[in-house]
Amino acid sequence: MSISILNLGVSDTEQTKKLINKTFSYMVSLLMGIFIIAIISLLAIKDNVNTTNDRRDEFFLKKTLFTREENIRNQLKDYAEWGGAYKHLHTTIDLAWAWDKQNLGKSLYDNFGYEGVFVLSPEGRTRYSVLDGTLRLEDLDSWTGIATKNDLLNKLSQNHGMPMSVVTLINSVPAIVSAAWITTGSDTSVATLPGSPSTMVFIEKLTPQKLLTIGHDAGIKNVRALPVKGISQTENRAGFTLALNTGAVRIAWDRENPGEALIIFLLPLLILSVLLTICMTVILMRHIMHKARINDENSFLLEQARLKLITSEKRFRDVSETTSDWLWETDNSLKILWLSERFFRVTGFDSSEWTGRRLDELFPSIKDVFQDCLHRQEISGQIAFKNCPYINSKNSTAYCTLLAKFVVQYDGSVVIRGAANDVTQEVEATKRVQFLSRHDELTGLPNRYHIKEFLAGQLNKEKDYFFSMICLDLDKFKPVNDIFGHSTGDALLGEVSSRLKRCIRSGDFVARQGGDEFLILLADTSQLNQVEEVCRRIVQELNRPFSIDGNDVTIGVSMGIAMAPQDSSSANDLLRFADIALYEAKQSGRNKWVYYRQDMSEKLTERRKMAAELKTAIQEGQLSLVYQPRFNLRTSNVEAVEALVRWQHPERGSMMPDQFIPLAEETGQIIHLSNWVIRKACSDTLDKLPGLSVSVNVSPVEFQASDLADRIKNILEDTGLEPTRLEIEVTENVTLSDPERTCQTMKTLKQMGVRILIDDFGTGYASLSYLRKFQFDGLKLDKSFIFSLGDSQQNQSVVEKIIDLGKAYSMEVTAEGVETADQLSFLKKNKCDEVQGYFLGKPVAITDLNLS
Structure with missing residues (x-):
């Protein structure tokens, strides 16, 4: 038998050797193929990296030139749309203002590098020019050396005088030429003269030094401008053609060639890695051959271990019937014989500490119950103990569910095998749920x-x-x-x-x-x-x-x-x-x-009754609108009215808004009420108030609903009123809750043409920064400020400052609560835009409205 076993080992060794040699050949071939593919890929990557780098450089240069062109237009816009420039350079040429005070002088050359600054008359004649930082009067075409003036003026006229620019060649140097009409801009203090405007021209030459600086800022070497014709293609130079107003020029720069650096760095490493891999494969194959021979010689030892594996397999198969985190085995007296490795991970105790000790020492709280169950169970029975507490190695209480089973071994002895499933998290979660249900x-x-x-x-x-x-x-x-x-x-x-x-x-x-x-x-x-x-x-x-x-x-x-x-x-x-x-x-x-008190319940019942009555009032037409005129102090005409809602209650009579609007907000009926008011106000204004605008109060609560803008849009479409004739009045407090949503709703309404006014300005909590952020069209000064005008000079000063504040933010200012001629005179003197109050007209039905 020993001879046959030996022959079997030799045969197995030869087959293993052939298999290993064949595998080695395949691996070497595979490595060579991978090496060739890697070389080809590396070359392709090199070309791709170079091309990508050139495109990146071209993108950065074009973006820089575009930004430079946009900056000169923005600078020109600031100077051309200026009331001072219009007054001192168009109406008349004021050299002291322009040159001596450096409003349009040498600083443009020193600070921005503008080689040419021209002011042209409407006929194109040079009226003022600063050339290379010096005051010198010269014709635009004469200085540039090309006939560019007429074309520039024509393009500027087509652009309605707004700043525009072109890129052209001046003495073989590319230059940005930007022009704009000189206007008063937003300065209303300078009167606009009839006739064509003068033209302001800024010229910046892209000199070699500036191109080098542009390239240096973008990390590109030796940026330069070359003529398109006669350019020789070199391997180390990249560029692109820049189309100009009078031809074209080639913007070129030196390549970095990162692809070659990649090849130089990676190729030797690749070759070295392949060689090392082949060497390691050879060594590994030799080692495998040696291990294979040892494995074949020792294969007969496996039979000896088979019986031991059967016993071990039986043990774990029995225990696996009870799923758990750690496994255990005891004798009939609960003395621990064996613990699995996870015992340490779960409890923190080393298994050697507890082997030989009793299991009920680990779970002392159930010692008596455990013993009683052991005496009552049959030999084939199974025991289960849920949520057994024990103290782990960290001296904290943990919980396990114990499962146990009696097992008869081959020698007839009986042992107890089982599992302990850690349920600490579940028990603590249950306690947490019980706590949270009451806390x-x-x-x-x-x-x-x-x-x-x-x-x-x-x-x-x-x-x-x-x-x-x-x-x-x-x-x-x-x-x-x-x-x-x-x-x-x-x-x-x-x-x-x-x-x-x-x-x-x-x-x-x-x-x-x-x-x-x-x-x-x-x-x-x-x-x-x-x-x-x-x-x-x-x-x-x-x-x-x-x-x-x-x-x-x-x-x-x-x-x-x-x-x-x-x-x-x-x-x-x-x-x-x-x-x-x-x-x-x-x-x-x-x-x-x-x-x-007992009557409080009655009041609450009464409030609920009133909420139900308000719902009925909206549905059954118990509401009506009255209108109060707003008088424009500049035109001395009524140009708008404010719509105010009234409730003709069957029992309580006429009710003012402050008696039911808060109730509508609390009960959620404000949306339906507001829809009715806006729709009614739009219909009345379209039918009976031609040419006038109407303002409607909207609750801050409505701005928290996402559909406010859509509701107003639908009402305008249904009634046919132009959006520009509708004004929405809101209090300052609308800015406090969810400012981002409120701002977006306002932007949507303003894009439709609806105007937004701040009502009762000065009584809310909003900061002045919200005036800029929310871009209101106008503010209505609260009547409390108007009532106190005659009390003190300080009160008058406050009103003056609020009017100035509104003007500073380009908002129309309306004063509410005007009841005397003195109040009206004061507001008119301080250039308040509009007034509203009983002195000019009380809120009345639209048929009784006096617009004269």
């Missing part, structure tokens, strides 16, 4: 469910339990979220909860209801002064500024209080009554606390 995650305070549960328990135990329920709401919390972000708002809520805990007494209870609302349960409040003292502490604490992430935040607080057993002995009723009292506190002011 607020952000502040850690009990939630509404918890306090309601606690209330119900206390009321069931003690029928005459005296306590007070305070429902607390933070004032001015929403602007904190809008301005500083929700992370700051969350941090503020955490600070508020800490201060509230310091305000209450021992035995009291603080909970967070949600959002910026909290609940406080004051125990043993048979005396009213006990509640008053806590409320005063809360107001005092929460009125102190909060420092959050470097920001000083100031808020207020409103509180509603329900008391037991006076108001109710039901947990649900007490919470509801406290909410009603809180609503009353917020309606009557800030930093107040209000005790629940």
Whole structure:
């Protein structure tokens, strides 16, 4: 038998040797093929890298020349569209202003490198010129050496006098020639004369030194301008042809040839790597041959290990029936015989520390239960223990689910094999869910469910339990979220909860209801002064500024209080009554606390009834519009009217907007109400107010809806009113909530032609920066400023400054609430654009409107 085994090993060795040799041949051939492909690819990459580099250089040069041409046009626009230039260079040539004061003098040559600066009369004659930094009068064509003036003036006329430029050759040097008409620009203080305008011309020569500087800034060497004809193609030079007004020129530069550097660097490395790979392959093949011979000689040893593998395989197959993180084996007395490798990873203990010790030492909390189950189980039974706690190596509590099975071995002995599945995360997650079901995650305070549960328990135990329920709401919390972000708002809520805990007494209870609302349960409040003292502490604490992430935040607080057993002995009723009292506190002011009264529920019911009646009023035509004229002080005419809504209530009579608009905003009916008002105002204006514009007030709440611009567009299309005759009035506070969305909505409306006005300017919270960002068309000065004009000189100065502010932002200024001739005279004297008030016309029906 030994001889046959030996022959079998020799035969296997020869076959292995042939297979290895064949594999070696294939590998060498494959490596050579890869090497050839790599060489070809490297050459192709070289050419591609060079071409890409040339295209990049060409792109940068063209972009730089284009930018330079655009810059000279922008510079020219600043000088040409200038009231001072129009006055001193078109109306008359003022050398002292232009040259001596350097308004259009040597600084253009020193600072910008403009070799030629010309001012041409409408007939094309040079009236003023600065050449190479010196004051010298010379004809444009004479100085450039080419007839370019007439063509330049024709193109400028076709461009309506706006700055334009051409690139041409001046004495074989490429140059940028830019021209524009001299106008007064936005300066209304300079009068425009009849007749054709003068022309301002800037010329910059792209001299060799400037081209080298341009190339140096872009990392391109030796940039130069060459004539198109007679250029010889060299390997180390790249370029492109630049079309000019009078021909063409070749912009050339020296190539970097990064592809060659790539070849020089990579090719030797590639060859070296191939050689090293071949050498390593040869060594590896020899090593494999040696290992193959050893493997064949030792193959007979595998049979000896087969029986051991059967025993091991049986063990793991039995244990695999119970899925787990780590495996274990004990004898009948629970003495640990074996632990898998994952025991260390899960528990942190080395398996040698616990081998020989009892399993119930690791899980002491279930020791008695474990023993009882072991005595009751049959030999083939299976045991399961869920969520067994134990102390791991980090001295913290972890949890496992234990699964065990009795196993009879070949010698008849019985062992217990099982698995431990780590469920620490699941147990902690369950505890976390149970905690969050009764607590607020952000502040850690009990939630509404918890306090309601606690209330119900206390009321069931003690029928005459005296306590007070305070429902607390933070004032001015929403602007904190809008301005500083929700992370700051969350941090503020955490600070508020800490201060509230310091305000209450021992035995009291603080909970967070949600959002910026909290609940406080004051125990043993048979005396009213006990509640008053806590409320005063809360107001005092929460009125102190909060420092959050470097920001000083100031808020207020409103509180509603329900008391037991006076108001109710039901947990649900007490919470509801406290909410009603809180609503009353917020309606009557800030930093107040209000005790629940029976009539509050009646008021709330009345408010809900009024909300339903408002919905009916919109649907059934109980609303109407009145119009108040706006008088233009410049033209002494009525050019616009403001539409104001009225509600003719069947029982309450005529109601003003401030009596139902806030209710419409709270109940979400403001959209339907606004649609009706805008549609009615557009129809009335189109039919009965020819040539006049109409302004309509829009609530800041509507700007938070994404469809405001679409709604107004549809109404304009349905009614046929031109968008330029519609004006939307909004208060400053519209800029506070979601400024980006509000700005986008305003831009859409302005693109349609609708004008946007700030209503009640000076009474909101917006900063002056919003006047620039939101680009309002006009502002309406609040009537409170007009009423106080006669009180002091300071009040008059404030109005003057607001009018100047509006003018500075190019907005039309309208003064509201004009009721006396003195007020009108003052506003007219200070160049207010429009006025509106009872002195000029009260809000009336459109048929009674007096437009004279």
